[in-house]
Amino acid sequence: MDKNRVYVFDTTLRDGEQVPGCQLTTVEKIEVAKELEALGVDVIEAGFPISSPGDFQSVVEISKAVSEPVICALTRANTMDIDAAVDALRFAKRKRIHTGIGSSDMHIKYKFNSTREDILKRAVDAVKYARKFVDDIEFYAEDAGRADDEYLARMIEAVIAAGATVVNIPDTNGYCLPDQYGAKIKYLMDHVSNIDKAIISVHCHNDLGLATANTIAGVMNGARQVECTINGIGERAGNTSLEEVAMILKTHHALGYHTGINSKQIYGISNLVSTMMRMPVQPNKAIVGRNAFAHSSGIHQDGVLKHRENYEILNPEDVGLATNSIILTARSGRHALKHHLQRLDYKLDKINLDEVYQRFLIMADQKKEISDADLQQLMGDGDEKNYDDRAIKVILLQVVCGDPLRPMATVKLKINGTEKEASAAGNGPVNATINAIHEIIKDDIDLDEFSIQAMHGGSEDVSKVNMRVKHNGQSYYGFGYSTDIVNASVNAYVDALNKIY
Ligand code: KIV
Ligand code: ZN
Numbered sequence: 001m002d003k004n005r006v007y008v009f010d011t012t013l014r015d016g017e018q019v020p021g022c023q024l025t026t027v028e029k030i031e032v033a034k035e036l037e038a039l040g041v042d043v044i045e046a047g048f049p050i051s052s053p054g055d056f057q058s059v060v061e062i063s064k065a066v067s068e069p070v071i072c073a074l075t076r077a078n079t080m081d082i083d084a085a086v087d088a089l090r091f092a093k094r095k096r097i098h099t100g101i102g103s104s105d106m107h108i109k110y111k112f113n114s115t116r117e118d119i120l121k122r123a124v125d126a127v128k129y130a131r132k133f134v135d136d137i138e139f140y141a142e143d144a145g146r147a148d149d150e151y152l153a154r155m156i157e158a159v160i161a162a163g164a165t166v167v168n169i170p171d172t173n174g175y176c177l178p179d180q181y182g183a184k185i186k187y188l189m190d191h192v193s194n195i196d197k198a199i200i201s202v203h204c205h206n207d208l209g210l211a212t213a214n215t216i217a218g219v220m221n222g223a224r225q226v227e228c229t230i231n232g233i234g235e236r237a238g239n240t241s242l243e244e245v246a247m248i249l250k251t252h253h254a255l256g257y258h259t260g261i262n263s264k265q266i267y268g269i270s271n272l273v274s275t276m277m278r279m280p281v282q283p284n285k286a287i288v289g290r291n292a293f294a295h296s297s298g299i300h301q302d303g304v305l306k307h308r309e310n311y312e313i314l315n316p317e318d319v320g321l322a323t324n325s326i327i328l329t330a331r332s333g334r335h336a337l338k339h340h341l342q343r344l345d346y347k348l349d350k351i352n353l354d355e356v357y358q359r360f361l362i363m364a365d366q367k368k369e370i371s372d373a374d375l376q377q378l379m380g381d382g383d384e385k386n387y388d389d390r391a392i393k394v395i396l397l398q399v400v401c402g403d404p405l406r407p408m409a410t411v412k413l414k415i416n417g418t419e420k421e422a423s424a425a426g427n428g429p430v431n432a433t434i435n436a437i438h439e440i441i442k443d444d445i446d447l448d449e450f451s452i453q454a455m456h457g458g459s460e461d462v463s464k465v466n467m468r469v470k471h472n473g474q475s476y477y478g479f480g481y482s483t484d485i486v487n488a489s490v491n492a493y494v495d496a497l498n499k500i501y
Contacts, residue, residue, distance in 0.1 A: 004256045006249060007225040008242065009043040009201060010036050012273060013058070014074055015239050016229035017047075022277040025449055026058045027466035027477045032276065033062045035269045036230075040260040041069055041242075043096065043225075048074040049088035050081045056088050061475070063092035070136065072096040077126035086133040097130040100140030100168065103147040103155055120155055124162045131163035138166035138201065145171030145204075149184060153191040160194045166225060167198050171214055174207030174237065182217030189222040201225035204240045206232060211240040216248055219257060230273040231281050231288060243270060243287040247314060264345040267320035271373045276453070287319055320344055320372070328375070330364035344372060346379055366483040367460055377462055377481045391416055391501050392494055399486050401429040409433040411490070413440050430489045437493060445500070446470045447493070452485055465492040471500050 013029050016022065024032065029046070036044050046062040047055040063071045071092040075081035077099055089095040101123050102111050108119050123139065130137050139159040144152055156167050169188065171181055185202065189195055202218030202225070204211040215226050232241030246261040270288040274281050283290040293316040303310035320343070328336060334357050341356070342348060359378055364370050370378075396412035409432035412421040422439035426432030434447060449468035465480045465488040476499045480491025 003224075004258060005224065006219055006257050006259050007042040007199065007201075008040075008246065008259050008261055009045065009072070009225050009227045010041040010229065010242060011045040011203075011227055011239065012036070012229040012233065012242075013062070014045040014047055015227075015235065016233040016273075016277075018235050019233055019277075019279070022233065022279055024276060025451055025466060025468075026054065026061050027449060027451070027468055027479070028276050029058045030061055030065045030477060031466070031479065032230075032269075032273060033066050035265070035272055037066050037068050038262070039265040039269055040262045042260060043070045043072050045072045045074060045098065045227075047088070050075065050084040056084060057475075059085075059088035060091060061477070063089055063095070067093050070094040070096050072098050072138065075099045075126075075130070077101040077122045079126075079129055082126065082130045082133075085130075089134070094136070095134055096136040096138055096166075097134045098138045098140060098168070099126045099130050100142055101126070102143055103141035103152055104143035104145075105148065106146060107143045116151055120158055123155055124158050127159045127162040127164050135165070137164050138168055139164040140168035140170055140203065142170055143172045144169040144184070145173060145176045145181065149187045149191075152184070153188055156188055156198075157192045157194060160192070160198045165198055166201050168201040168203050168225075168227065169218070169223070170203040170227075171205060171211075172203075174205035174211060176204075176210070176214055178210060178213040178217040181214040182221040185218045185221040185223050199224045201227055202240075203227035205234065206237040206239065209237070211238070212244045212248070215240045215245055219249075220255070231270055231279070231285070233273070233277065233279055241286075242266075243319065247287050247319065250318070251313060262345065263318050264320040264343075268344060268372060268376050272376070275373070287314070292316075293321060317343065328360075328364065328370040329368065330361060332364070332370075340372075340375060341379070344375060344379075351379075363462065363483065367462070374462055377464060390498050392497050394490055394494055395419060396421070397433065397487060397490055399429045399433060401432070407432040409436045409486075411436040411440065413437065413494075415440075429486045433486055433490055434493060437490070437497075441497065444471065445497070448475075450489075452488070463488045465489045467492040467496055469493070469496045469500075476500050 033044055046059045049056040049059050059073050073085035073089050075085045085097050101119055102108055108114055108116055127137055127139055141152055141155055200223040202215050202223040204214040226245050228242035228245055229239040230242055232238040243266045246259055249257045249259055281288055337357055337360055393414045395414050398410045401407040407426050407429045410423040412419055420440045422436045424432055424435035424439050426435045447469050451466045453464050462481055462483050463485045467478045469476050476496045478492040478496030480488040480495055482488035
């Protein structure tokens with residue numbers, strides 16, 4: 001085992017998603033999970049299955065959609081929660097159960113109305129029970145930041161003996177100072193006799209603005225897993241931000257630690273999460289804020305132009321940020337498009353550039369400028385997929401709507417080479433279009449989740465549509481993008497149909 005490898009555990013979809021107003025649909029969570037996979041995280045905490053049917057379903061679907069990272073599900077220390085997690089993880093190729101209980105006297109007394117000995121027994125029982133179903137068990141000692149070190153060490157030793165493979169030492173309330181938190185991790189390294197049988201994980205909250213500093217202190221004292229979220233989102237002041245930890249370890253490479261993060265994906269996923277969760281990134285946020293690489297004073301601009309490193313310790317391109325003045329518009333050629341795709345780390349040998357360029361021109365015709373987020377949407381719709389292989393394609397879409405008109409749609413589809421056309425009415429243009437598709441497909445398909453989102457907000461914007469449809473009791477997901485919301489909806493619906501047939 002590489003002793004300097006730091007594993008990245010992303011909890012954007014669990015701790016991050018607990019923030020009021022940040023809830024995502026299952027389809028959106030799948031999209032984030034796939035981007036997390038491309039980013040190179042080691043573990044995705046996909047949800048808390050017992051907490052709601054939606055969370056349960058998200059863990060199921062993310063387990064099917066993602067293959068590289070370990071998929072983790074959260075539980076409390078009881079058999080019902082663990083049973084639900086085992087069930088939700090049944091499709092995961094690599095799975096982990098994350099179970100745990102409070103470890104501070106505060107939690108033991110005022111949350112559980114219990115005793116240290118009883119809580120220790122419940123912790124051990126939960127780990128032993130979970131271990132019957134899954135080999136990879138992470139135990140969290142909630143509020144470890146405020147727990148007594150001697151008791152914490154006993155608890156950690158007992159859960160490792162019971163089968164825990166990772167032990168999470170959360171600073172649940174963001175209470176610790178970096179040297180205190182680092183000392184706590186060192187204490188466990190020195191006093192837990194079987195610590196070599198498990199990885200110590202650090203999970204820090206940002207109530208005092210110290211989450212990243214505490215995480216790094218944890219790593220420097222022996223932790224080898226960091227728990228973070230994209231943009232640092234999370235309860236109250238948030239969790240440790242993934243991009244900060246990844247770039248600190250990369251920038252300070254002399255420390256010798258390394259992660260599997262592909263830093264060029266950072267800016268893209270930061271945008272995606274912020275847009276989807278409707279949670280703007282503060283302009284001066286380290287690494288991903290709008291001003292993180294903006295130099296406004298004359299002295300700094302002059303210094304940067306003379307030698308970038310005078311005022312930049314990070315290369316903006318390393319986090320996937322454009323730094324040049326090549327702006328993409330409808331007048332840009334293939335060369336400019338290729339330059340930006342390469343910069344965003346798309347594999348050009350797997351892309352049909354001519355085909356992407358045609359779709360780019362259609363998008364660029366309808367927008368003043370094409371941003372990185374637009375390009376990512378464009379590629380999400382086409383990257384590494386060969387559209388010629390699709391069984392069902394839209395050949396024509398015509399919609400009439402307005403007030404007092406009755407919405408009508410005509411759709412022509414090419415299904416395995418044969419063209420079929422139908423028209424239908426509906427209570428709106430999207431409903432009319434889907435009714436027309438049903439006239440052609442004539443199968444029992446129900447649309448049961450549908451969301452439309454503008455990527456940036458302007459009326460000339462690209463909209464993104466997520467859909468979930470049901471067929472023979474199975475759910476299928478579809479995504480579509482267009483500056484026309486009806487078009488985007490048809491693209492999403494046909495994307496789902498292609499997954500069915
Ligand atoms: O902050 C915390 O203690 C948690 C645990 C559930 C891991 O999120
Ligand atoms: Zn937390």
